[in-house]
Amino acid sequence: MTIAPEDELARVVREHAGRLAASLVSLLxxxxxxxxxxxxxxxxxxxxxxxxxxxxxxxxWLYTVARRRxxxxxxxxxxxxxxxxxxxxxxxxxxxxxxRLMFTCxxxxxxxxxxxxxxxxxxxxxxTGQIAAAFLAPETTVAQRITRAKRKIAExxxxxxxxxxxxxxxxxxxxxxxxxxxxxEGYLSSTAERAHSRDLVDDAEWLASLLTGLLPxxxxxxxxxxxxxxxxxxxxxxxxxAGRLVLLPGQxxxxxxxxxxxxxxxLLTRTARxxxxxxxxxxxxxIAACHAEAARWEDTDWPQIVVLYDMLLxxxxxxxxxxxxxxxxxxxEGPEAALGELKDLRAALERYPLYHATxxxxxxxxxxxxEAREADERALRLTANPAQxxxxxxxxSWADTAP
Amino acid sequence: MFMDxxxxxxxxxxxxxxxxxQAVGKVEQWFADNAGRITGGSKLAPPHTATTVRMEGGxxxxxxxxxxxxxxxxxSGFAEIDVxxxxxxLAMVRTWPACPTxxxxxxxx
Numbered sequence: 001m002t003i004a005p006e007d008e009l010a011r012v013v014r015e016h017a018g019r020l021a022a023s024l025v026s027l028l029x030x031x032x033x034x035x036x037x038x039x040x041x042x043x044x045x046x047x048x049x050x051x052x053x054x055x056x057x058x059x060x061w062l063y064t065v066a067r068r069r070x071x072x073x074x075x076x077x078x079x080x081x082x083x084x085x086x087x088x089x090x091x092x093x094x095x096x097x098x099x100r101l102m103f104t105c106x107x108x109x110x111x112x113x114x115x116x117x118x119x120x121x122x123x124x125x126x127x128t129g130q131i132a133a134a135f136l137a138p139e140t141t142v143a144q145r146i147t148r149a150k151r152k153i154a155e156x157x158x159x160x161x162x163x164x165x166x167x168x169x170x171x172x173x174x175x176x177x178x179x180x181x182x183x184x185e186g187y188l189s190s191t192a193e194r195a196h197s198r199d200l201v202d203d204a205e206w207l208a209s210l211l212t213g214l215l216p217x218x219x220x221x222x223x224x225x226x227x228x229x230x231x232x233x234x235x236x237x238x239x240x241x242a243g244r245l246v247l248l249p250g251q252x253x254x255x256x257x258x259x260x261x262x263x264x265x266x267l268l269t270r271t272a273r274x275x276x277x278x279x280x281x282x283x284x285x286x287i288a289a290c291h292a293e294a295a296r297w298e299d300t301d302w303p304q305i306v307v308l309y310d311m312l313l314x315x316x317x318x319x320x321x322x323x324x325x326x327x328x329x330x331x332x333e334g335p336e337a338a339l340g341e342l343k344d345l346r347a348a349l350e351r352y353p354l355y356h357a358t359x360x361x362x363x364x365x366x367x368x369x370x371e372a373r374e375a376d377e378r379a380l381r382l383t384a385n386p387a388q389x390x391x392x393x394x395x396x397s398w399a400d401t402a403p
Numbered sequence: 404m405f406m407d408x409x410x411x412x413x414x415x416x417x418x419x420x421x422x423x424x425q426a427v428g429k430v431e432q433w434f435a436d437n438a439g440r441i442t443g444g445s446k447l448a449p450p451h452t453a454t455t456v457r458m459e460g461g462x463x464x465x466x467x468x469x470x471x472x473x474x475x476x477x478x479s480g481f482a483e484i485d486v487x488x489x490x491x492x493l494a495m496v497r498t499w500p501a502c503p504t505x506x507x508x509x510x511x512x
Contacts, residue, residue, distance in 0.1 A: 109489055156509055159488035167490065 007202075009049055014206055016059045017042050017125025020066060022097025025160055027087070031104065032150040033070075035122055041066040042125045098123060099214040100161050102207075106175040107158045114149035115178050117142055123210075124203045134200050135185065172215065176224050176281065179207045183228050188385060204228055219275040223282030226268040230288035233260040244394075245387035249297040261292040283312040302331040319348035323355055335365040353382040357392065406504035407450075407479040429500035437484070437495055444482030476504055483510065 017038055024034035041062045055061040070087045105118040120126040120134075128146065132139040152158065163171040186200025208225040215221050237251040246252075268285050272278055278286070287308045294300040309325035323345055330338035339362045342355070349355035360375035373396060380392040415423065434441065453470040470477050479502060486492045489507065496505045 107489075109493075156507075157486075157488040157492075159490050163490060164494075167494070 005050065009046065009054065010202065012049075012054055012058050013042055013045060013125040014203065016062055018098040018101055018123040018210075019059065019096065020062050021122050022101045023063075024066060024070075025101070026097055028070075031153050031160060033073075035150060037066040037070050037073075038062075038125070039121065039127065040069050043127055046127065096214065098210060102175050102211065103162055103171055104153065104158060104160050106171075106178045107153070108171070108174050109156060109158055110149050110152060112178070112181070114145050115174070116182060117145050118149050119178055119207070120182070120203060121146060123207065126203070172211075172218055172220065175211060176220055179204050179211070179224060180281070182207070183224075183231075187231060201228070201232065205232065219271045220279040220281045222267055222271040223279060223285050226264045226271070227281055227285035227288055229260055229264040229267075230285060230292050233257040233264065233292060239387070243387075245391050247391070248291060253296070256292065261289075265289045265293060278311075280312055280316045283308050283315070287312075300331070302328050306332055319345050320352070320354075323349060323352075323358060327358055330362060330365075335362045338362050339366070351382060353379040353388065355379075356382065360395070404478050404506040404508065405480045405482075405499075405502050406476045406506065407502045408476055408504070411502050412449075426501065433498060433500055434482075436498075440484050440486055440491075440495065442483045442485045444480065446480040447478065449479075450477045 020041065021034055021038045024037055025031050028034050044065050045058075045062060049055075067087050074087065101123055102119065105122050106115045110118070117131050120131050121128065126134075128143050129139055131137075132142045135142070162168075182200050183204035186202075186204055205225070205228045208221065208228055211218070212221040212225045234251065234256050236257070237253065237255040238246060240246050264285070268282065268289060271282065287305055290301050290305050290308070305328040306325060309321060309328060313321055313325065322341065326338045326341035326345070329341055339359075342359055342362065345355065356375045356379035360372040360379065363369075363372035363375060376392050376396050380389060380396070383389055383392070415426070418426065450470045453468075455467050455469060455471045457465045457467070484492060484495065486495070492507050496507060499505055
């Protein structure tokens with residue numbers, strides 16, 4: 001497979017922007033100023049590299065641009081004289097500071113949307129425009145979110161370091177939540193043809209892999225990485241030739257990346273062996289592995305999936321998880337039992353399209369097509385995702401032509 | 404800044420003297436444990452003692468009985484602390500044994 005030039009560009013920026021940000025924050029002791037310089041260097045690279053080609057040493061190139069820009073800015077502001085001297089030095093060689101960067105960007109004192117935007121910009125090297133495009137948000141909104149977050153970091157004294165051992169588990173959970181949301185957003189909004197130049201799923205996988213490498217003792221980081229990779233391994237079969245979403249039962253499993261599935265499952269097993277009870281990401285990955293390792297839809301180990309959902313619900317009770325458990329119960333005990341489980345969830349999930357789509361499926365299996373059609377229509381009204389819309393419309397029109 | 408709620412005040416009132424003494428003891432212990440970082444602060448008298456003066460609108464100040472914001476939470480006191488960063492302040496607040504809400508804010512320098 002050849003790599004598209006824009007993907008290569010994204011890869012190189014992702015590999016170096018965060019490192020540059022980390023070393024500039026250390027050097028200047030000023031998160032906001034360092035971040036501005038990196039952003040400027042990234043924008044310059046995105047403008048020039050497509051014509052000039054990616055330089056042999058992209059890290060040195062980016063540092064040179066950031067430094068030149070920094071000197072320009074600092075020269076105009078006399079209070080920064082001391083920092084001016086610091087920037088005259090060549091690129092500092094220091095260990096990977098991106099872990100600290102991630103903890104600062106995902107500090108619990110920042111709102112979630114700001115954590116996400118900041119992580120993308122500072123750690124992954126996305127421009128504000130790219131973030132806005134990926135989240136279908138106005139660029140000014142994203143820019144404002146970032147400015148506000150940077151001010152809070154500076155003025156509220158949010159530190160730039162890896163948290164103390166006692167705080168680490170809670171803070172890692174915060175970083176994982178950001179990566180998971182990023183993955184979900186990218187995965188659900190993806191279509192057969194890539195709508196925008198930056199794929200958030202790539203960034204989420206890359207961040208999870210970076211975190212796993214930097215925090216090898218943290219099993220949930222590996223769990224999230226395995227989860228993302230197991231989902232991605234099925235990418236080629238998620239859409240048909242016409243770009244329509246294909247659900248799991250109908251997917252052509254020969255198009256799955258079976259090597260990637262085996263590797264992710266092995267990562268999960270290795271992680272489970274080294275640690276005590278698995279956390280929520282490991283459990284979700286184990287569920288994804290049950291699906292990915294089944295040769296055919298009919299071979300899916302549903303009883304095992306129900307057990308894993310029970311474990312997950314004990315750790316993180318949520319109506320959405322209960323809905324997914326009900327889908328597995330459908331396969332183990334039949335539609336009647338699953339429908340019973342769905343009843344209690346109605347109030348909590350009234351606005352959730354998958355609730356109504358699942359409800360429709362159960363009603364159809366129970367021979368109640370009119371009610372099923374109503375449920376599908378409710379689901380359709382609630383989803384903004386074009387691929388899901390197409391699927392539901394198709395189901396509704398089938399129902400119309402059925403005898 | 405320490406924030407009391409109606410519920411917290413009720414719970415406190417419902418305690419026996421011994422329980423209340425124990426709760427006060429915990430607060431005193433917290434201040435003792437953190438003495439090295441606490442540089443100032445005060446407990447405020449209850450909200451029924453508050454008087455609010457509003458000077459907006461250019462006319463005479465409007466004086467009203469009660470705290471400036473009618474709500475479920477009222478500021479009940481504050482402590483000034485000297486810490487390196489927000490995480491250090493958060494670690495202190497995590498062990499705070501009394502009222503249910505604490506707001507952390509830097510002091511203007």
